[in-house]
Amino acid sequence: xxxxxxxxxxxxxxxxxxxxxxxxxxxxxxxxxxxxxxxxxxxxxxxxxxxxxxxxxxxxxxxxxxxxxxxxxxxxxxxxxxxxxxxxxxxxxxxxxxxxxxxxxxxxxxxxxxxxxxxxxxxxxxxxxxxxxxxxxxxxxxxxxxxxxxxxxxxxxxxxxxxxxxxxxxxxxxxxxxxxxxxxxxxxxxxxxxxxxxxxxxxxxxxxxxxxxxxxxxxxxxxxxxxxxxxxxxxxxxxxxxxxxxxxxxxxxxxxxxxxxxxxxxxxxxxxxxxxxxxxxxxxxxxxxxxxxxxxxxxxxxxxxxxxxxxxxxxxxxxxxxxxxxxxxxxxxxxxxxxxxxxxxxxxxxxxxxxxxxxxxxxxxxxxxxxxxxxxxxxxxxxxxxxxxxxxxxxxxxxxxxxxxxxxxxxxxxxxxxxxxxxxxxxxxxxxxxxxxxxxxxxxxxxxxxxxxxxxxxxxxxxxxxxxxxxxxxxxxxxxxxxxxxxxxxxxxxxxxxxxxxxxxxxxxxxxxxxxxxxxxxxxxxxxxxxxxxxxxxxxxxxxxxxxxx
Amino acid sequence: xxxxxxxxxxxxxxxxxxxxxxxxxxxxxxxxxxxxxxxxxxxxxxxxxxxxxxxxxxxxxxxxxxxxxxxxxxxxxxxxxxxxxxxxxxxxxxxxxxxxxxxxxxxxxxxxxxxxxxxxxxxxxxxxxxxxxxxxxxxxxxxxxxxxxxxxxxxxxxxxxxxxxxxxxxxxxxxxxxxxxxxxxxxxxxxxxxxxxxxxxxxxxxxxxxxxxxxxxxxxxxxxxxxxxxxxxxxxxxxxxxxxxxxxxxxxxxxxxxxxxxxxxxxxxxxxxxxxxxxxxxxxxxxxxxxxxxxxxxxxxxxxxxxxxxxxxxxxxxxxxxxxxxxxxxxxxxxxxxxxxxxxxxxxxxxxxxxxxxxxxxxxxxxxxxxxxxxxxxxxxxxxxxxxxxxxxxxxxxxxxxxxxxxxxxxxx
Numbered sequence: 001x002x003x004x005x006x007x008x009x010x011x012x013x014x015x016x017x018x019x020x021x022x023x024x025x026x027x028x029x030x031x032x033x034x035x036x037x038x039x040x041x042x043x044x045x046x047x048x049x050x051x052x053x054x055x056x057x058x059x060x061x062x063x064x065x066x067x068x069x070x071x072x073x074x075x076x077x078x079x080x081x082x083x084x085x086x087x088x089x090x091x092x093x094x095x096x097x098x099x100x101x102x103x104x105x106x107x108x109x110x111x112x113x114x115x116x117x118x119x120x121x122x123x124x125x126x127x128x129x130x131x132x133x134x135x136x137x138x139x140x141x142x143x144x145x146x147x148x149x150x151x152x153x154x155x156x157x158x159x160x161x162x163x164x165x166x167x168x169x170x171x172x173x174x175x176x177x178x179x180x181x182x183x184x185x186x187x188x189x190x191x192x193x194x195x196x197x198x199x200x201x202x203x204x205x206x207x208x209x210x211x212x213x214x215x216x217x218x219x220x221x222x223x224x225x226x227x228x229x230x231x232x233x234x235x236x237x238x239x240x241x242x243x244x245x246x247x248x249x250x251x252x253x254x255x256x257x258x259x260x261x262x263x264x265x266x267x268x269x270x271x272x273x274x275x276x277x278x279x280x281x282x283x284x285x286x287x288x289x290x291x292x293x294x295x296x297x298x299x300x301x302x303x304x305x306x307x308x309x310x311x312x313x314x315x316x317x318x319x320x321x322x323x324x325x326x327x328x329x330x331x332x333x334x335x336x337x338x339x340x341x342x343x344x345x346x347x348x349x350x351x352x353x354x355x356x357x358x359x360x361x362x363x364x365x366x367x368x369x370x371x372x373x374x375x376x377x378x379x380x381x382x383x384x385x386x387x388x389x390x391x392x393x394x395x396x397x398x399x400x401x402x403x404x405x406x407x408x409x410x411x412x413x414x415x416x417x418x419x420x421x422x423x424x425x426x427x428x429x430x431x432x433x434x435x436x437x438x439x440x441x442x443x444x445x446x447x448x449x450x451x452x453x454x455x456x457x458x459x460x461x462x463x464x465x466x467x468x469x470x471x472x473x474x475x476x477x478x479x480x481x482x483x484x485x486x487x488x489x490x491x492x493x494x495x496x497x498x499x500x501x502x503x504x505x506x507x508x509x510x511x512x513x514x515x516x517x518x519x520x521x522x523x524x525x526x527x528x529x530x531x532x533x534x535x536x537x538x539x540x541x542x543x544x545x546x547x548x549x550x
Numbered sequence: 551x552x553x554x555x556x557x558x559x560x561x562x563x564x565x566x567x568x569x570x571x572x573x574x575x576x577x578x579x580x581x582x583x584x585x586x587x588x589x590x591x592x593x594x595x596x597x598x599x600x601x602x603x604x605x606x607x608x609x610x611x612x613x614x615x616x617x618x619x620x621x622x623x624x625x626x627x628x629x630x631x632x633x634x635x636x637x638x639x640x641x642x643x644x645x646x647x648x649x650x651x652x653x654x655x656x657x658x659x660x661x662x663x664x665x666x667x668x669x670x671x672x673x674x675x676x677x678x679x680x681x682x683x684x685x686x687x688x689x690x691x692x693x694x695x696x697x698x699x700x701x702x703x704x705x706x707x708x709x710x711x712x713x714x715x716x717x718x719x720x721x722x723x724x725x726x727x728x729x730x731x732x733x734x735x736x737x738x739x740x741x742x743x744x745x746x747x748x749x750x751x752x753x754x755x756x757x758x759x760x761x762x763x764x765x766x767x768x769x770x771x772x773x774x775x776x777x778x779x780x781x782x783x784x785x786x787x788x789x790x791x792x793x794x795x796x797x798x799x800x801x802x803x804x805x806x807x808x809x810x811x812x813x814x815x816x817x818x819x820x821x822x823x824x825x826x827x828x829x830x831x832x833x834x835x836x837x838x839x840x841x842x843x844x845x846x847x848x849x850x851x852x853x854x855x856x857x858x859x860x861x862x863x864x865x866x867x868x869x870x871x872x873x874x875x876x877x878x879x880x881x882x883x884x885x886x887x888x889x890x891x892x893x894x895x896x897x898x899x900x901x902x903x904x905x906x907x908x909x910x911x912x913x914x915x916x917x918x919x920x921x922x923x924x925x926x927x928x929x930x931x932x933x934x935x936x937x938x939x940x941x942x943x944x945x946x947x948x949x950x951x952x953x954x955x956x957x958x959x960x961x962x963x
Binding site for chain 1 (some may be wrong): 552713721722724725726727728729730731736737738747801802882929
């Protein structure tokens with residue numbers, strides 16, 4: 001609830017031109033438009049695509065999805081799957097656009113789609129948060145689960161307001177000797193306070209004390225941030241926006257269940273404003289990710305990303321390093337460590353987008369805040385000044401909060417830092433379809449090599465191994481208890497044959513790109529001219545069969 | 551458990567993976583109170599016998615069904631007034647103890663001790679006034695077989711390795727199966743773990759959870775030390791291993807927790823402690839449960855219309871009314887004691903804790919005073935200023951999620 005009377009007495013010193021320069025959000029696809037685009041893609045590619053719903057959000061919005069792949073006999077549901085998940089953080093509208101763009105682009109070149117791979121696109125994985133972000137009514141990506149954040153028996157009664165009447169809900173600084181933040185030297189960006197710094201501030205969204213409890217915006221609308229609601233490092237219900245339990249939300253649960261239900265090989269989460277490709281590793285003090293066995297695969301992904309997008313080649317860093325903050329409960333960690341997928345966060349937007357190569361730092365990614373204004377905002381300051389002429393940031397200006405209190409209102413405008421201005425959106429999306437396609441082509445490809453195939457009368461001796469001809473290792477989990485896992489090789493005997501020695505089916509572990517398994521050997525008796533079949537399969541490949549007639 | 555968690559559960563349900571139908575689907579009907587499966591085994595049969603033999607104070611609840619269809623049973627024990635239409639509601643307002651087997655293996659000692667505990671309180675209440683009082687002031691829940699499939703397989707001599715282990719499948723500190731064997735694809739992915747989690751969330755009054763696990767044993771030379779040791783362990787707020795039921799209870803649900811894991815060595819040899827000793831230890835735990843008591847209020851008229859009321863408020867238990875966080879973290883405010891004042895307008899309130907020399911003003915909103923947590927055995931004195939005429943009555947109700955309720959009233963002078 002806004003307080004118009006406060007606006008009338010606000011000591012507004014901010015330049016108003018900034019808000020006038022804000023790009024219209026209309027160019028971003030809204031929820032209805034997204035569904036129409038998915039349905040249109042499915043209709044135009046009926047042989048290769050199908051639209052469906054994963055479920056519904058807390059707010060009743062459909063979680064729309066599109067599965068597609070090269071035409072072929074193998075049903076999409078049975079193929080190794082590459083998931084394209086947009087905006088699960090509830091704020092990355094550019095991530096949602098990226099998924100739509102990748103799906104449309106790949107369906108536009110069906111002959112280039114890798115055979116036997118299914119793509120599953122979920123452009124709006126957090127429909128409530130994205131819808132409210134687009135409308136400017138809620139900026140932190142929560143879904144619409146009502147939560148009594150301040151424990152006063154009421155839910156969502158003290159949310160943000162446009163106090164200064166500029167049409168924007170931005171950020172507010174409240175002076176507090178115990179505050180953790182100060183303004184930096186140029187007076188725009190908020191940085192962590194050091195010993196002796198003053199004045200200090202607490203950061204809250206712009207808004208009045210709607211419920212009169214002396215606190216500001218402490219009980220905002222909603223909800224749960226879905227990218228904090230996954231199990232790895234989940235913070236607990238006391239945090240509020242992490243959910244009452246891991247996967248407690250219909251959005252996160254339906255996505256997790258769907259990923260587990262398929263042969264999921266790759267999950268690409270399109271979100272963030274670090275502009276890079278980031279690996280699992282949101283809570284390094286709890287769990288060191290990624291595992292060493294996957295470093296080569298992630299490095300390959302990094303090279304493909306750089307080549308496709310033109311962004312500076314970098315060794316991928318963890319999501320915590322890329323985003324400059326811990327990421328407890330992040331989906332990418334669970335998708336990788338529990339669901340067994342090669343999971344990556346792809347940030348369409350960042351200061352590196354559209355910059356010349358000389359402006360792109362090499363080496364590690366800049367630690368940028370997800371909501372700029374915190375530590376590490378130097379790159380965004382340069383971006384603002386050098387490439388936007390300072391437009392896009394509302395200078396901090398005082399506002400009367402009543403009861404002899406004042407605050408400072410200001411901060412980044414919408415469609416600047418978290419999502420790109422609409423005219424830069426094409427640049428932010430550039431190369432992402434090519435990257436997705438290139439990565440899918442690197443999925444493992446199995447080949448059965450017969451080393452020995454000999455017969456002495458009815459006695460047959462076979463020896464074979466499996467080779468991975470793909471660019472990524474073979475897939476699936478490596479369980480901690482050491483149970484057999486990885487590629488499976490099965491000997492199928494012809495009619496009338498008997499196995500004398502050797503295991504009919506064996507697990508061979510994971511095969512790195514280009515590597516071969518140990519050799520397996522069998523002794524059989526079989527009629528002459530009988531045909532043996534060796535079948536190799538893996539979580540990330542379709543089964544391959546090698547026939548031989550020793 | 552936080553008040554927020556409780557509120558959400560009331561409002562929207564747990565929303566556990568696979569547990570709750572999609573929003574637009576009708577909710578699944580509650581499981582029947584009792585289901586008799588074909589192969590429920592001797593443990594369930596003994597629980598049924600106890601519930602039948604002591605129907606005046608014991609009821610058997612089925613909280614779910616195992617993956618293989620066996621019932622998940624909890625024996626609820628507590629004396630409620632004759633004619634109480636909803637005994638479960640009455641028990642839900644009392645501080646509670648849950649003794650739960652999280653091990654579920656061929657080692658029957660834990661489960662046996664839980665059963666003996668149930669028998670001890672049920673059969674001993676007629677001759678032991680302390681037990682009788684315990685049953686009238688607390689709620690005791692015994693769940694000796696939360697993983698009946700594993701127990702059945704073990705007792706049947708079957709080698710039935712399972713990919714998910716009960717006591718690695720809880721949320722707090724959960725790690726994926728690539729790191730911790732048997733943790734499952736996500737926390738509470740098993741129907742067994744989900745069932746006890748839902749039960750605990752639905753029973754915020756359970757203050758103390760004793761889990762029977764394979765936690766490392768600790769030696770005790772004297773078996774008489776056992777009960778005191780269990781008690782001390784609960785008070786120490788241990789930090790259980792991640793992914794366990796104990797961790798979920800301690801870290802997320804904020805209950806006091808103790809774990810079995812004691813072996814005394816009277817002859818110098820470490821041995822498994824007899825179930826009867828453990829059962830006596832559980833009684834000691836139950837006797838220490840927090841419980842609110844309001845003393846006799848006194849009133850003195852201050853002038854026209856205003857009356858000062860002083861009233862002592864105590865925690866009769868050994869455990870605090872709100873468990874502190876593991877490692878010394880403070881208790882959550884929503885778990886603290888509330889004093890609701892009705893019948894008259896509350897004008898002001900102050901509190902004097904043990905060690906305070908003066909009363910300190912506290913905030914009173916809409917007739918409610920937030921007292922905070924009371925340590926074990928602590929008494930706080932509340933000073934209320936109310937507006938009322940002579941003869942009007944003042945009603946006081948103290949409550950805390952883990953410590954039950956206490957009421958008092960008086961007529962104004």
